[in-house]
Amino acid sequence: ETGVTQTPRHLVMGMTNKKSLKCEQHLGHNAMYWYKQSAKKPLELMFVYNFKEQTENNSVPSRFSPECPNSSHLFLHLHTLQPEDSALYLCASSLGTSVWNNEQFFGPGTRLTVL
Amino acid sequence: DQQVKQNSPSLSVQEGRISILNCDYTNSMFDYFLWYKKYPAEGPTFLISISSIKDKNEDGRFTVFLNKSAKHLSLHIVPSQPGDSAVYFCAASAGNNDMRFGAGTRLTVKP
Numbered sequence: 001e002t003g004v005t006q007t008p009r010h011l012v013m014g015m016t017n018k019k020s021l022k023c024e025q026h027l028g029h030n031a032m033y034w035y036k037q038s039a040k041k042p043l044e045l046m047f048v049y050n051f052k053e054q055t056e057n058n059s060v061p062s063r064f065s066p067e068c069p070n071s072s073h074l075f076l077h078l079h080t081l082q083p084e085d086s087a088l089y090l091c092a093s094s095l096g097t098s099v100w101n102n103e104q105f106f107g108p109g110t111r112l113t114v115l
Numbered sequence: 116d117q118q119v120k121q122n123s124p125s126l127s128v129q130e131g132r133i134s135i136l137n138c139d140y141t142n143s144m145f146d147y148f149l150w151y152k153k154y155p156a157e158g159p160t161f162l163i164s165i166s167s168i169k170d171k172n173e174d175g176r177f178t179v180f181l182n183k184s185a186k187h188l189s190l191h192i193v194p195s196q197p198g199d200s201a202v203y204f205c206a207a208s209a210g211n212n213d214m215r216f217g218a219g220t221r222l223t224v225k226p
Contacts, residue, residue: 004158006158035216040124040218041218042117042119042204042215042216042217042218042219043159043204043206043216045213045214045215048213056213058213090158090159091158092158102147102208102214103149103161103164104161104214105158105160105161106151106158106159106160107158108156108157108158109158
């Protein structure tokens with residue numbers, strides 16, 4: 001049990017579908033993150049939430065829409081995705097976002113395939 | 116732009132020997148560096164970190180070295196064990212939310 005769970009673990013969707021990824025952390029952390037891991041590429045930071053407020057949006061296309069209803073839950077709503085969006089989507093949490101408390105704990109990821 | 120680079124996609128080492136994983140960065144504002152380890156079907160797990168005020172941090176079999184002038188850090192694992200076989204990610208941050216990761220190096224430790 002890593003303390004950060006993600007559902008579903010695998011998702012296949014068509015380009016016209018709407019789906020959501022869910023992340024939940026049981027660590028009492030205040031910051032949550034979405035990352036995209038494409039094959040042989042660095043982890044790409046997508047969004048950061050700190051105390052439920054979005055603090056980073058790294059030029060992510062609007063077809064990805066995050067939602068953070070509370071510090072323990074983070075969603076990534078997906079709509080009209082493209083095949084190149086197929087990747088592993090990782091959620092992470094940290095106690096805070098300063099350099100001394102931003103060590104991140106990751107979930108297992110959702111393997112997304114867009115057909 | 117790729118501010119954190121791990122130029123070796125893979126590394127194979129014999130059990131008991133030293134594993135050295137390398138990482139280079141370009142952003143001189145980075146002041147905190149971390150190594151994460153990732154097994155298949157799991158998310159990355161934090162391994163060890165170092166701040167820019169140090170040049171070495173040791174934790175058991177794992178030691179991270181930082182060379183700020185060369186913008187280079189390395190992770191040494193000694194002795195290497197088969198259970199160390201995983202993908203290792205180098206990460207760096209500039210004291211803000213934005214942590215940048217390298218592409219990872221797959222370490223294989225052979226028995």
